[in-house]
Amino acid sequence: MSAELRAIDCDVHPTVPDLKALLPYVDPFWRDQVEERGIPSLESISYPPNAPITARPDWRSKNGQAAVDVTQLSGQVFDRWRTSLAICNCLYGVQLVFSEDMARAFTRALNDWIVKQWLDRDPRLRASIVVPMQNIEYAVDEIERCAQDRRFVQILVLAMQETPLGRRHYWPVYAAAERHGLPIGIHAGSNYRNPVTSLGWPSYYIEDYASQSQGFQSQVASLICEGVFAKYPGLKVVLIESGVTWLPGFLWRFSKFWRGLRTEVPWVDRSPAEIVRDHIRLTVQPLDAPTASGDVERAIDHLRSDDILLFASDFPHWQFDGDDTMPAGIPAALHRKILVDNPLATYHRLSGATHTDGCRLFE
Amino acid sequence: MNVEVKQPVRVHNSRVGLVDCDIHPKITVDQLRPFLSNHWWGYLQTYGLRPRHGFVKGYPFPKMTPQAARRDAWPPTGGLPASDLDFMRAQHLDHYGIDHGIMNPLSPTGQGDQNPEFSAALTTAANECQLEHWTRREPRLRSSIVVPYENAEASRAEIRRRASNREFAQVFLLSRTSEALGRRRYWPIYEAAVEAGLPVGIHVFGYSGNPMTNTGWPSFYVEEMTEHATSSQALVTSLIMEGVFERYRDLKIVLIESGFAWLPALGWRLDKHWKRLREEVPHLTKAPSEYIREHFWVSTQPMEESEQPEHVVDVMRWIGFDRILFASDYPHWDFDDPVLALPPSLNEEQRRKIYSDNARALYRLG
Numbered sequence: 001m002s003a004e005l006r007a008i009d010c011d012v013h014p015t016v017p018d019l020k021a022l023l024p025y026v027d028p029f030w031r032d033q034v035e036e037r038g039i040p041s042l043e044s045i046s047y048p049p050n051a052p053i054t055a056r057p058d059w060r061s062k063n064g065q066a067a068v069d070v071t072q073l074s075g076q077v078f079d080r081w082r083t084s085l086a087i088c089n090c091l092y093g094v095q096l097v098f099s100e101d102m103a104r105a106f107t108r109a110l111n112d113w114i115v116k117q118w119l120d121r122d123p124r125l126r127a128s129i130v131v132p133m134q135n136i137e138y139a140v141d142e143i144e145r146c147a148q149d150r151r152f153v154q155i156l157v158l159a160m161q162e163t164p165l166g167r168r169h170y171w172p173v174y175a176a177a178e179r180h181g182l183p184i185g186i187h188a189g190s191n192y193r194n195p196v197t198s199l200g201w202p203s204y205y206i207e208d209y210a211s212q213s214q215g216f217q218s219q220v221a222s223l224i225c226e227g228v229f230a231k232y233p234g235l236k237v238v239l240i241e242s243g244v245t246w247l248p249g250f251l252w253r254f255s256k257f258w259r260g261l262r263t264e265v266p267w268v269d270r271s272p273a274e275i276v277r278d279h280i281r282l283t284v285q286p287l288d289a290p291t292a293s294g295d296v297e298r299a300i301d302h303l304r305s306d307d308i309l310l311f312a313s314d315f316p317h318w319q320f321d322g323d324d325t326m327p328a329g330i331p332a333a334l335h336r337k338i339l340v341d342n343p344l345a346t347y348h349r350l351s352g353a354t355h356t357d358g359c360r361l362f363e
Numbered sequence: 364m365n366v367e368v369k370q371p372v373r374v375h376n377s378r379v380g381l382v383d384c385d386i387h388p389k390i391t392v393d394q395l396r397p398f399l400s401n402h403w404w405g406y407l408q409t410y411g412l413r414p415r416h417g418f419v420k421g422y423p424f425p426k427m428t429p430q431a432a433r434r435d436a437w438p439p440t441g442g443l444p445a446s447d448l449d450f451m452r453a454q455h456l457d458h459y460g461i462d463h464g465i466m467n468p469l470s471p472t473g474q475g476d477q478n479p480e481f482s483a484a485l486t487t488a489a490n491e492c493q494l495e496h497w498t499r500r501e502p503r504l505r506s507s508i509v510v511p512y513e514n515a516e517a518s519r520a521e522i523r524r525r526a527s528n529r530e531f532a533q534v535f536l537l538s539r540t541s542e543a544l545g546r547r548r549y550w551p552i553y554e555a556a557v558e559a560g561l562p563v564g565i566h567v568f569g570y571s572g573n574p575m576t577n578t579g580w581p582s583f584y585v586e587e588m589t590e591h592a593t594s595s596q597a598l599v600t601s602l603i604m605e606g607v608f609e610r611y612r613d614l615k616i617v618l619i620e621s622g623f624a625w626l627p628a629l630g631w632r633l634d635k636h637w638k639r640l641r642e643e644v645p646h647l648t649k650a651p652s653e654y655i656r657e658h659f660w661v662s663t664q665p666m667e668e669s670e671q672p673e674h675v676v677d678v679m680r681w682i683g684f685d686r687i688l689f690a691s692d693y694p695h696w697d698f699d700d701p702v703l704a705l706p707p708s709l710n711e712e713q714r715r716k717i718y719s720d721n722a723r724a725l726y727r728l729g
Contacts, residue, residue, distance in 0.1 A: 051640070052639040052640055052642075053639055053640065160577050160578045161579065162578075162579055163579040164576060164578050164580075164581050164582075164586075165578070166582075167582070190577070190578075193579070194573070194574045194576075194578060195573050195577065196577050197594075197597035197601075198539065198571060198574065198577055198594045199539065199540060199541075199542060199544070199571050199598060200543060200571065200573050202543055202597070202600070202601055202604070203546070203604070203605060204643055204644055205640065206633075206636055206637065206640040206644060207597075207600050207604050209636055209640070210600050210632055210633055210636060211577055211596075211597060211600070213596075213629075214576070214577055214593040214596055214597060217593050218578050218581070218590060221585075221590070222576075222578075222582075222586065225582065225585060225586055226582065243632050245628040245631060245632070246625060246628045246632070248624070248669065248674065249624030249627075249628060249667065249678065250592065250624075252624050252670075252675065253589055253592055253625075253665070253667055254585075254589045256665060256667065256668050257585050257588045257665070258585060260427070260696070261584060261585040262585075263427070264584055265583055273670060286635060286636075289631055289635070290681070298677050302669070302674045304671065318639060
């Protein structure tokens with residue numbers, strides 16, 4: 001990474017230390033419910049707390065958690081890696097809750113907690129709005145409530161939902177996103193309404209994590225086939241922690257079937273590969289890459305776009321060792337775009353905010 | 364999709380001796396009848412096929428052509444596409460100079476039926492039909508052992524019943540099984556396949572009973588077709604992570620009609636995360652991509668078409684030119700023409716491997 005570039009980190013994960021941390025932000029009814037029903041936690045099994053991938057060993061505190069407060073995250077991301085801005089994507093499992101009312105209460109609480117405990121404590125932090133997709137009206141309400149705060153730069157949903165994200169009952173969320181200029185960030189994770197593979201529940205956690213990239217493929221196919229981008233031409237979608245290299249092969253297959261079957265979806269009036277380049281971005285960590293660096297460059301070339309990758313460390317998930325935040329083998333000529341230009345082009349609220357906050361992107 | 368308009372006037376001079384690894388003969392219900400007991404024939408008449416979806420006739424996602432067939436594949440003598448051997452010979456085997464064709468019969472063969480005993484009876488009958496109506500009449504063709512895969516004991520018995528008959532070239536499964544194919548309940552199938560020295564071909568389709576994606580049911584046929592790749596990714600992951608290849612070291616898996624461009628990226632993904640998570644799967648003795656390299660073959664159709672032609676050749680190199688098998692998918696609408704399907708930049712040796720040598724070695728065709 002060249003020394004003068006100060007990256008924009010599009011994926012860092014504040015950890016909710018426990019459910020008690022959110023109780024100041026819910027009304028007394030839900031405080032009582034948590035107490036009286038003995039609700040222990042809403043952490044998602046997508047990231048078992050002690051699993052190697054959930055936090056790098058040297059970032060874990062004595063109790064095993066990482067990134068539970070702004071000091072550690074800022075120290076690593078801003079001080080050590082000299083990042084200029086970072087987007088907080090909180091993965092606490094409020095999207096998994098079955099009661100729509102409970103989901104609404106704890107989603108609101110989570111967003112308020114992010115504001116008070118993170119955004120208010122470091123002006124270099126931004127965040128995604130966590131939304132209760134269990135109920136689309138509630139999701140839109142939450143977007144409208146949080147979008148007033150310009151430090152929220154994106155709407156966050158999980159890669160595996162109850163129904164594919166293109167389905168039309170979701171469209172009010174995309175209307176709100178377009179209205180506010182907020183990309184939809186689809187992050188690895190499931191609300192566990194469906195088995196994590198189309199062949200049922202696998203035996204091992206590594207299969208659960210590997211299956212995330214299947215969810216991303218299905219979401220891209222659904223968003224395009226249902227006509228989301230035809231209806232909302234200003235909408236952008238960011239695929240976060242997807243693994244990246246599954247995309248070209250998926251698009252070759254999908255675009256070929258689209259050519260043969262396009263009469264079924266006449267609103268898809270150009271190749272899915274083109275639509276993806278115009279509307280979809282991917283964060284670069286993790287990069288599921290071959291071991292030979294020449295092959296990494298080939299795999300990146302298969303994306304056919306210099307604009308499509310966004311820098312992310314995925315802190316504190318254990319995706320790399322040391323300080324090699326940029327995956328090896330990505331051509332140096334692309335670094336500036338990945339680190340700075342592409343994030344700014346994707347998240348319009350970052351540029352506005354950098355002016356008002358006086359953050360300098362280049363030194 | 365690669366059907367040339369003026370195809371009939373073109374002259375074919377095959378230089379390599381083609382092997383087509385995916386031909387779909389249509390076995391009809393009437394052909395099954397002599398091979399079914401009165402009980403199962405009556406059952407079929409009364410309840411029909413129930414392969415884990417909701418429709419009595421047709422499919423959850425309607426195909427875009429009747430029988431998903433090429434419009435020109437309906438035999439002039441009447442009957443369904445690929446139900447008439449003479450017409451298949453003229454339109455496909457002779458026309459392209461095909462030396463050998465591996466037959467993979469689909470519905471109504473009873474695979475994946477909810478009733479495991481009925482599934483066993485139908486698959487046995489389907490295997491008899493392949494011999495009676497196809498391979499005994501056309502030596503270029505080979506049958507696949509259709510097995511009732513949700514009933515592994517019956518599958519093992521069926522494989523053992525057919526093992527010594529060289530008219531059968533492989534054990535035949537569909538990709539959308541009720542659980543991922545690495546799960547222990549399917550291991551008797553692999554045991555019998557290895558015992559018989561036969562590869563296991565896994566052809567896309569079937570219905571698992573689970574939503575077709577891990578984010579729920581899609582809406583469109585174009586999604587169903589695209590999603591075969593994701594189901595195949597899950598089954599490859601399962602076969603590796605469950606340790607199937609540690610138990611059955613000689614097992615050979617052929618992925619049919621699932622495409623292949625996703626396979627190297629899946630290997631990279633599994634390798635990357637296995638490095639962190641390997642303690643969970645201590646029975647693996649090597650990186651996941653090494654199991655892929657050693658145990659998997661892929662068929663070409665539907666041939667992936669990258670926007671820049673050399674990109675798909677990169678992927679073929681990553682998989683290995685010794686692991687890729689030509690397939691046409693005759694008589695289906697997305698048929699790949701043997702003359703036109705492969706990237707033009709492949710050299711003569713690469714073409715010979717894909718069109719011929721790899722399949723001859725794998726299927727013992729000589």
